Amino acid sequence: MRVKTIVTLAALLFFGTAFAQDNGISWDSLSDGQREVLGQLEERWDSLPAERQARLLRGAERWDGMSRQQREAARARFTSWRELSDERRQQIRERAEVFRDLPPDEKRRIRNNYRKFREMNRDRRQQLRDRYKRMTPDQRQRLRDHLRNRPRPAGRD
Numbered sequence: 001m002r003v004k005t006i007v008t009l010a011a012l013l014f015f016g017t018a019f020a021q022d023n024g025i026s027w028d029s030l031s032d033g034q035r036e037v038l039g040q041l042e043e044r045w046d047s048l049p050a051e052r053q054a055r056l057l058r059g060a061e062r063w064d065g066m067s068r069q070q071r072e073a074a075r076a077r078f079t080s081w082r083e084l085s086d087e088r089r090q091q092i093r094e095r096a097e098v099f100r101d102l103p104p105d106e107k108r109r110i111r112n113n114y115r116k117f118r119e120m121n122r123d124r125r126q127q128l129r130d131r132y133k134r135m136t137p138d139q140r141q142r143l144r145d146h147l148r149n150r151p152r153p154a155g156r157d
Helices: 001-014 030-035 039-047 052-065 068-083 086-100 104-119 122-134 136-150
Strands: none
Touching: 030 039, 104 122, 122 136
């Protein structure tokens, strides 16, 4: 039952909005695997908004397609998410919304920078984190402004 709860909540938190018919998705139209994952929602399924049903269904389909290792990783991420304060979760949601609204080239640039950061060796990443933490709020803002406004070579993100 704990896995079902985790999957249901993870689907609500992590999977994007999908579209459903105005009248929603009937419980009987779900596959056996989907019903198993979403079982705790059976009693109130018909009262859920169609958009939420579609998101949950998409999450259940994704869960069903995961390997054991992927499911364990998803559980670990969800556990970490639950341990965050309400304020921190709200901050993450707001930043995700801002990211979703960015133009594709800006998203690509951010993803590339994140990938480069993750590919750095652990010591270099820690050095950069430590240096950033030692900055004053004003210095951090100047750095963000500088990085945002710097000229970029043509054809590079």
